[in-house]
Amino acid sequence: MRNNHATQLIFELSTAGRNGVVLPQCDVPVQSAETLIPNSLLQQVNPPLPEVTEPEVIRHFTNLSTLNMSVDTHYYPLGSCTMKYNPKRNERIAAWDGLAQLHPYQSEASIQGMLQLLCELQQMLGEISGLPAVSLQPAAGAHGELAALMVASAFFRQQGQHRTKVLAPDSAHGTNPASARMAGFDFVTIRSQEDGRVDVEHLKENLGDDTAVFMITNPSTLGLFDDQVQTIADLVHDAGGLIYLDGANMNAILGITRPGDFGADMMHFNPHKTFSGPHGGGGPGAGPICVTETLRPYLPNPTVEFCDESQMYFLDDSSEASIGRVRSFFGNVGVLVRAYCYIRTHGPDGLKRVSETAVLNANYLLSQVKQFLDVPHGDRCMHEFVASASPIKETTGLKQPAMDIAKRLLDYGFHPPTVYFPLTVPEGMMMEPTETESKQTLDAFAATLRKIVEEPAETLHHAPHTTNIRRPDEVMAARQPIVKWTETAD
C-alpha cells in the first residue's frame, strides 16, 4: 500500500479558526497585557502557525511516520551507525515520572536515585573503556570529541606546552577534523596503507613537538582492528602527544579489549549506537567521554560523586582545572538512562556476547557478500566491513553502482548500507549488521544483494521503482534552497 495521504504539509491542512487545544480559563485576576508590558514589546497579532485540530495532527504525523524505514520495521545495516534493536523496556523505564519528571535544579537530596544511576554509569563506562575518569555531559559523539580535544588543549596549556596539531587518518569520520578545528587546532591527515591500517611511516613524518593529539578510530571505519595501535600509541606518546579513540565502533570490542589498555588517553562512547539508544531520526545521542587519571582534573564540570561522609551522591564542580561546561544542565540524561538499562541488562558476559555476535554476524555477511562483490580489505572483519561496487562499473557501465545498488535495495524493503564512506574505498558500501539480526535476515539480505548485482544495469540505474518518490533532485535543492514553506512556495 502506498501512502499518498501524508504528502500535504501541515500548513496546507490549515483552516482559519480551527483549534487543537483548549487551555483552562485563567483562575487568577486577569490584567491586560498592555498594563504589564509596554506595547512596543508586544506582538500585535498571533504567530502565523497552522490552525488544525487534534485528529488532523494525529493523522498527519502518523501517516508521515509510515514513510520512514526504521529499525522496528526494516533491516537497517547502515555502517558506522550501529542500528541495533532498541529495547522497549528501556523506553518504558526512561519515561517514568520518577526519572523523566525531574527538574535540573532540584536539590541533590531529592534526586539521589538519578544521581546514583549516573554515578554508576560513570563507573561502568570507566571499566568498559579502561579509562577511569568519565564525564557524561557531552550531547553527541562529535560533542564528546570536541570536549576531549578541549581537555587536551587545557592539559597542554597547564603543562606550558604549545602544541597546535591534531592528526587523524584519512578514513576518519568527518567529525574528527571538524572537531579539531573547532577546538582551535590545525588538522593533519595521515594516510592509510592499502590494507586499511594507518601508514605508520607517514605518521612518523608528521609527529613532532607540535603534535597534540592523534585521533584513531579502532576498530576503524573499514571494520578492521589496527594491530599497530600500541606501536602508534608509543610513537605519539614519545612525541609528547595524546591518543584519542573515536568510540563509534565500540560495538565490536566490548569486554574483549579496552581502549585504555591499548594506549588511548581519551575516548567517547556513542551510547545511542553501542548501548542501543534509539536514533530518533537523527538524534538525540550522547557523547560521554572517558580519560586517564592524569586528565581527570580537566573534564567538564560537574561530575557525579559519592560522599562517604554524608552517604549522599552529589554534583562535583570543584575541579579548578576543568575546561568548564560544554552543555547546559547535566547532558542528555534520557539517553544515559537507556544506556544504563542496556548495560545492566547485559552484564559482563552479555556485553561480551554482544560484540561476539556482532562480529560473527558481520563476518558471516562478509562471507556471503564477497561471493559477488569485491571486499577489498580481506576475508575477516570486526563488526562491519566495506564492500566495493567498483568492478561492476566495467561490466554494467554504471557510473555510480554503489548508489544504484543502494536505491535498488529500497525496492526489496532493505535499508541500504552506508555508501561512499569511508572515502578511501571507491564505490564503498559499508555494512554493519549488528548482533540483533538473525541468520535468516542476513541470508535474505545477501541473496537480494546478489540478485540485484545480476539485474540489468537499466533496472538498477532507474531504481527505486516502488517507493513513493524516486531520486530527488538534490542539486536543485542546494542551488535554489527552499528551506521553509511559504504560501507561494509551490
Next chain:
Amino acid sequence: MPYTYNTPAQQKEMLEAIGATSIDELFDSIPDNMKLGRALQIPSALGELELTSHMQELARQNSDITHNTCFLGAGSYDHFVPAVVDALASRGEFYTSYTPYQPEVSQGNLQVMFEYQTLICQLTGMDVSNASLYDGGSAAVEAMLMAINITRRNSRVVVLESVHPEYRQIISTYFATIGTEVVTVADSSQLPNVLDENTAAVLIQSPNFFGNIEDVAAIADQVHESGALLVCSVDPISLGLLKRPGDSGVDIVVAEGQSLGTPLLYGGPYLGIMACREEFVRRLPGRIAGQTVDQDGNRCWVLTLQTREQHIRREKATSNICTNQGLFALRAAIYLSVMGPQGMRDVADLCLQKAHYAQQQLTHLDRFETVSDLPFFKEFVIRDKQNDVAGLLEKAEDFNILAGVALGRWYPELEDCLLIAVTEKRTVHEIDQLVEVLGS
C-alpha cells in the same frame, strides 16, 4: 542474552561459511596482550523483571515534580505536554530511524524537519531555521561561532550578564580554547563602552535569565551600528505574546526548545533552536531539510546545503555537528501544530497572568521585595529581606513545593534572591499556597 537470535547450531553453520573454527578466532587481529582476559567488573545481568524492579527502586529515590508543585525554571520549564505529542513521538517509525541519508525511505522525517523549520520561522519571525542543535546553550555558542565566521572578526564577543549563566559558561569554555575574548557586561546600557570594530557579536537573552523582557529592537540598533551581529536567546513560549525577534532586528535567534512539548528529563535531551536571516543560510551549522522534486516531478524533501557539513567539508565545515535532535524537533513540530496561533497566545497569556499574580502576592508580604521594575514574562526575582533563601527552599520542600532557584551560586550579589517561574500549569490555589508557605 535477550536481543539475539542465532542458535548454537546456526552459529556453527555461520562459522563454517566463514571458514573459522570458533568465534574467538574472529578476534585474532587483536593481539593477545591487548585482550582483557577477564570479565568486565560491572554488575551481573538483569532480566526484564529484575531490571524493572531495580529501576523502580532508583526512581523511588527521586522526588519528581508530579509529587511536588514546581516553581523551578531557569531554562527548563514545567509546561503542559498534550498527549498527542507522546503518542506520535513514540512511534517506532520515528524514533528507531536515523538521519535521512536515503530520502526515498525517509520522507516522513524529512518532511517533519521541513515543517519544523517553517514552524520555527513562523514563531520567531526569522527567515530560515536549521533542523535543530543539541540544546539552548550549545545553540548559543554555535551562533557566536557563526557570527565570527560571518563578520570575520574573531577577537571579541560580548555577552550580557543576564544571559543564562550556564550558557555563558559554555561560551567561556569554547572561546578559551580558540582564544577569543569574551566580554561580559551587566546590561545593555554598557554596550557602547565595549562595542568596537573587532566585536563579532553580542549575545542577549529575552526574557532574560531573571525573567525580564529586553528592549531587543533598541539593542539591535546599537549593535548594528558597530557592525556586529545580534544573537538573541528567547523563550519560545513567550512568542505567543511578545514581539518576535525577527521583527526586532535580531540576526540569529537561538532558544532552548524544551518548553515546546518536552518533559524536564533532568536537563536533557532537549532541543537547540537556531534561526537566522536569509543571507546567512550557508553559514548555519547543523542539518537543514530542503524542498525539491523527484524524477517524476513530485514535490519532496532532502537534506540540503550539505557542503557546509563535516562529512563533506571535514576541517572546513561550519561546525562539527553531525546530528540534529530529530525526535525533539518532531515533538516541537507536533506541539506547535496542535497549539496553533491561539493556543500559543493562550499559553503565553496564562503564564503572564499567573506569574504576575504570584509576584504581586509575594511582594505584598513584608519579607520580600522586587529587585527590578523591568517588565517580565513568566519568571521573576524576589529578594528575601531576611537573607535566608536556603531556609525558605527547605521549608517549602517540606510542603512539597519546589519554590524557586537560588541565584547566589551564579550571582553572589543576589545570594538573598530567588528566581520563581510560573507556568500555565500552576493554579491559583498552588500559588496561594506558595505565598502562604514562604510568608509563614
